[in-house]
Amino acid sequence: MRMHRTLPMFAFWMFTFGIGAVSAEAPNLGKPISAADIAQWDIDIEPDGAGLPAGSGTSDQGASIFADQCAGCHGDGGKGATTTTSGAPAAPPVVSDMKRNGIDDTTLTIANYWPYATTLFDYIRRAMPWTSPRSLTDDQVYALTAYILAENKLIDGKQVIDAQTLPRVQMPNRNGFIVRFPERTPHD
Amino acid sequence: MSRSRNKDSIDQVAGNGLLHRRALLGRGLAIAGALGTGAMGSPTSAAAEPLSEQDWSLSPGGPVPAYQTPSKFAKSVVRTLSNPSFEPRTSQSRTPHQLLDGMITPNGVFFTIVHDGVPDIDPAAHQLLIHGLVKQPLTFSYETLLRYPMTSRIAFIECGGNSAGLFSPKPLQTDVQGLHGLISCAEWTGVKLSTLLEETGIDSKAKWFIGEGADAAHVMRSVPLAKALDDAMIALYQNGEPLMPGNGYPMRLLLPGYEGNMNIKYLRRIKLVPEAAMSYWESQIYTEPLPNGKAYQFYFVNEVKSFITQPSPGCTLQQPGLYEISGIAYSGKGRISKVLVSADGGQSWAEAALQEPVLSMAFTRFRMPWRWNGGPAVLQSRAWDEDGNAQPTRAEFVSQRGELTSVPPLLAFENHHFNAVTSWAVDEKGTVKHAYA
Numbered sequence: 001m002r003m004h005r006t007l008p009m010f011a012f013w014m015f016t017f018g019i020g021a022v023s024a025e026a027p028n029l030g031k032p033i034s035a036a037d038i039a040q041w042d043i044d045i046e047p048d049g050a051g052l053p054a055g056s057g058t059s060d061q062g063a064s065i066f067a068d069q070c071a072g073c074h075g076d077g078g079k080g081a082t083t084t085t086s087g088a089p090a091a092p093p094v095v096s097d098m099k100r101n102g103i104d105d106t107t108l109t110i111a112n113y114w115p116y117a118t119t120l121f122d123y124i125r126r127a128m129p130w131t132s133p134r135s136l137t138d139d140q141v142y143a144l145t146a147y148i149l150a151e152n153k154l155i156d157g158k159q160v161i162d163a164q165t166l167p168r169v170q171m172p173n174r175n176g177f178i179v180r181f182p183e184r185t186p187h188d
Numbered sequence: 189m190s191r192s193r194n195k196d197s198i199d200q201v202a203g204n205g206l207l208h209r210r211a212l213l214g215r216g217l218a219i220a221g222a223l224g225t226g227a228m229g230s231p232t233s234a235a236a237e238p239l240s241e242q243d244w245s246l247s248p249g250g251p252v253p254a255y256q257t258p259s260k261f262a263k264s265v266v267r268t269l270s271n272p273s274f275e276p277r278t279s280q281s282r283t284p285h286q287l288l289d290g291m292i293t294p295n296g297v298f299f300t301i302v303h304d305g306v307p308d309i310d311p312a313a314h315q316l317l318i319h320g321l322v323k324q325p326l327t328f329s330y331e332t333l334l335r336y337p338m339t340s341r342i343a344f345i346e347c348g349g350n351s352a353g354l355f356s357p358k359p360l361q362t363d364v365q366g367l368h369g370l371i372s373c374a375e376w377t378g379v380k381l382s383t384l385l386e387e388t389g390i391d392s393k394a395k396w397f398i399g400e401g402a403d404a405a406h407v408m409r410s411v412p413l414a415k416a417l418d419d420a421m422i423a424l425y426q427n428g429e430p431l432m433p434g435n436g437y438p439m440r441l442l443l444p445g446y447e448g449n450m451n452i453k454y455l456r457r458i459k460l461v462p463e464a465a466m467s468y469w470e471s472q473i474y475t476e477p478l479p480n481g482k483a484y485q486f487y488f489v490n491e492v493k494s495f496i497t498q499p500s501p502g503c504t505l506q507q508p509g510l511y512e513i514s515g516i517a518y519s520g521k522g523r524i525s526k527v528l529v530s531a532d533g534g535q536s537w538a539e540a541a542l543q544e545p546v547l548s549m550a551f552t553r554f555r556m557p558w559r560w561n562g563g564p565a566v567l568q569s570r571a572w573d574e575d576g577n578a579q580p581t582r583a584e585f586v587s588q589r590g591e592l593t594s595v596p597p598l599l600a601f602e603n604h605h606f607n608a609v610t611s612w613a614v615d616e617k618g619t620v621k622h623a624y625a
Contacts, residue, residue, distance in 0.1 A: 026383050027335050030318070030326030038319055041457055044398055044408060044465045073276060091277065103355065103477045103590040104602050113483075116466050123468040126406035130276045130304060133404050177475070177485035 045122040049167030052121065055138040056162035059155075062147025065140050069129050070094075078151060091130070095151040111152040115177060117169035120145045142166075202538035204531035204565050209541040211557035212512065257296070267297050268365055270599050278303050280347075280599070281434070282369025285497045285516065291342070291543070291551040293372035295427050300434030301347055301370070304404035307454055311438035314402065316384075316422065320459035323389025330438045333424060336379040341421070341444065342550040344518050346371035346490040348447035348474045348604040354582070355592050355603045359611075359622040362598055363502040367610070367622065368495050373518070373551035376442050377425035381416045381458070394460035398467075399441045399452035409450045410464035411443060411488075419444050422455065444549040445520030446488045447605070449474050476604050479590035484605075492519035492579045493607040494527055494554070494571035505618030508562035513540070517552045519573035524552040526572040531558055533566035533611065533625035534581065540569070548574075565614040566625045582608040582624055 035042075045051040066078065073091035075081030080093030094110060101107040110120065125141045127133050136144070146161035155161070155169055199208045258265060265288070267281035283299045293299075300306070311330035319325035347370035353360045354367065390413075397416055400408040411420070421442040423431065431437040436453030443451050449469055464470065464486070476484040494517035499505060513531075517524045523546050528537040543553035554569065571579045580588075585608035596602050613623035 026337060026387060028387055029332045029335055030324075030328050030384065030387050033317065033319070033325050033327050035325075038317060038325060041317060042319070042459070043406070044400070044459065044461075044467070046461065046463060047466050048463070100477065100481075102593055103479060104592055104596075105473075105475075105477060105604070106596075106600065106602055108472055108475075108477065114471050115485075116471065119466050119468055119471045122408075122465070126408065127304065127404070127468070130404075133304065133406065176482055178478070178482050180476075180484040180487040181489055 043122070043126055045118045045125075047116040047118050047167065049118060049163055052118070052163035052166060053138045054163070055142050056160050057139050057141070057143025057146050058160055059143075059146045059150035059157050061139075062143035062145070062150075065136075065144055066147050069136070070144070073130060078148060094148050109152075110148065111154060111172065113173050113176070114171055115174050117145070117149060117154070117166055117171055120148060121166060200559075202530065202532070203536035204563075205559040205561055206529060206531050206536075206538040207510075207557040207559060209539065209556060211510075212541050212555050265297065267299065268369065274305070279305070280370065282365045283372045284365045285368060285495075286364040286500045286502060288497070289514065289553070291373055291516075291545075291547075291553050292427060293374055293551075295374070295429065295432045295435070298372040298374060298426070298432060298435055299345075299347070299370050300432075301448065302403065302405075302434065302453075303407055306433050307403045308433065309402060309438055309454060314438050314454075314456065316439065316456060316458070318384055318388045318458045318460075320397070320461055321391035321394035322385070322460055323391065324387075326384075326388050328384065330424075333379055333422060333439065336383060338377050338424075339380055339421065340375055340377040340425075341419075342373065342375045342547050343442060343444040344371055344373040344490075344549065344551055345442075345448045345451050346518075346520075348449060348487070348490075349601040350448075351493075351495075351606040351610075352601045352603060353596070353598065354606045354608065354610065355590075356595050357591050357593065358595050359624050360595070360598055361501070361622055364495065364497050364500045366598060370448070371490075371518075373516075374427045375425075376421060376423040377428070378421045378423040378439070378442065381420040381422055381441075382418075384422065385416060385460075390460060393462050395462055396464050397458055397460045398465050399450070399455055400457040400459075401436075401452050401454040402456040403454045407449070407452060407469065408465065408467045409452060409469055410461070410467065411441075411446070411450055413460065415443055415446070416458075443488075445490060447474060447490055450488065474604060476589070487605050488520075490518070490520035491605070491607045492521065492524070492571050492573040492575075492577045493517070494524075494569040494579060495610045496529075496567055496569050496612055499567070499614070499620050500612055501620050501622050503620055505560055505614060505620070507618075508560050511558050511560055513556040513558045513567060513569075515554055515569050517542075517554055517569070517571035518550065519571070519575070519577065520549055521573050521575040521577060523548045523574045524554075524571055525574045527552070527554040528570045529554070529556040529558075530568045530570075531565045534568055534609070537570070560614065560618075563616060566623060567612045567614065567620075568609050568625065570609050580608045582611075584608070 078095035096109040149155040150157045201208045271279040281300045316328045350370035423442040441452040496515035498514045517527045527540040540554035540556040611623045611625040
């Protein structure tokens with residue numbers, strides 16, 4: 001039906017304005033989809049906490065999950081490891097008291113650099129563990145987030161991390177950035 | 189011979205043997221020929237061998253394959269791999285610019301970075317979702333997108349970490365591929381993102397969008413919405429054929445002039461949002477610590493840059509005479525307006541010929557005739573774009589952005605967005621090495 005309605009109009013525009021003028025004419029073939037059907041893909045977390053799911057976790061809960069699922073690449077306690085056959089670091093440390101050294105990116109850590117704690121939840125849930133991303137429950141992701149924040153002394157070890165508490169975690173380097181090509185700076 | 193020398197001095201346009209570019213173009217072709225004869229003609233060259241038939245001329249050749257790959261004699265024209273045994277980490281492969289010419293990077297050697305392997309995506313099961321601050325969330329299948337009006341453009345894609353080795357306090361000794369191999373240029377064909385956003389409608393609160401991939405890392409970046417309404421494309425074809433798996437098959441986001449990581453491969457989701465999402469990649473990886481302790485964030489544009497691909501490290505000049513200096517210039521802010529070349533480490537400069545076509549945010553091939561006299565030389569190129577930006581010298585760049593305190597591993601990424609002048613030093617033996625000058 002759509003074709004029959006659109007084609008004569010398409011021909012008219014072609015005739016009148018040439019091909020350039022009809023480039024905005026599109027076939028409108030996108031399929032509507034509901035929020036519920038989007039949910040499984042809708043995984044980005046904003047710095048203000050938008051997108052954070054229900055659930056919660058603590059550092060204690062996170063410690064055993066980390067030992068089980070993360071330490072193989074990130075080392076015991078998240079302090080880094082050299083486990084690849086080439087000797088290249090398998091994965092960066094996620095718990096570190098390293099100081100930044102000049103302009104060297106490789107001395108940047110969660111504790112000394114990341115502006116927002118919400119990024120931890122977002123990244124763990126979307127990309128970790130490396131061999132089986134999206135395999136952790138939301139509670140497990142909260143627990144791992146709490147564990148990494150606590151081990152880095154960014155939160156109290158007893159703090160429950162959830163959708164309300166995570167966006168309120170103050171990261172030390174929050175104001176350490178200069179926006180190079182601004183359209184708008186986030187949450188200032 | 190004396191006439192030839194006079195001709196040389198007339199045509200020399202900058203120090204240490206740089207010749208007027210008419211030696212390459214138009215009527216200059218005749219001049220180049222004359223110079224070539226003067227310098228390397230029959231008086232000093234051994235006579236050619238007698239010609240004979242080779243085996244491949246004496247029996248039928250091979251069958252025609254359905255999809256052709258390069259000759260086995262060109263097997264060195266390949267990418268170098270940072271993670272050949274596929275350990276659980278990011279993999280980079282670098283383009284062999286020293287073995288290529290022109291402005292288009294062939295698909296087989298187009299650089300690839302993947303953060304969790306190259307996904308094997310069935311386009312029949314792939315969906316592109318556009319949602320968030322839109323009037324109507326919509327999904328588009330691959331098949332569906334093929335029905336949309338297409339547009340083509342030639343554009344480079346450069347990793348923000350390309351040339352990171354030049355932050356080293358001493359010049360790293362590797363080739364163009366090792367130093368500058370994380371950039372390539374292709375013709376991209378696809379559907380403009382703005383066309384699809386017309387269909388979904390845009391809520392006026394939307395200021396950014398995020399792009400996200402279907403790869404296992406689910407790579408996600410935030411992009412100002414203005415880019416979506418300007419020149420962002422859902423690219424489906426790369427140099428005329430479906431995208432390569434390492435470059436985003438079946439579809440990727442193309443953001444001309446913006447750092448490679450933002451050009452989301454395996455694109456499956458676009459969400460319009462009020463603020464940047466601050467993904468891992470924009471919170472740490474693609475940021476640039478500065479000497480003053482602060483750091484650049486949202487350094488999107490790959491700024492004006494150039495480097496010489498011939499001659500370059502790894503090649504040896506066999507004898508004094510006429511050579512063509514050739515290289516690549518580009519800018520994420522528009523067309524290249526001018527490239528200057530120096531053969532004396534920046535003491536004197538001459539304007540290179542720009543190979544047509546010169547396109548916005550695409551590779552521009554530059555060429556410069558040079559008579560090597562057999563002595564030391566330091567070759568440099570420096571580009572300007574139509575926006576008025578000059579490629580910085582290394583000294584200018586380091587005064588702003590700093591350099592490392594110690595020599596880093598060859599393939600490390602200690603910082604990003606290096607765009608200063610690169611220098612190649614030629615010694616009396618014709619050996620070419622990376623140098624700081």
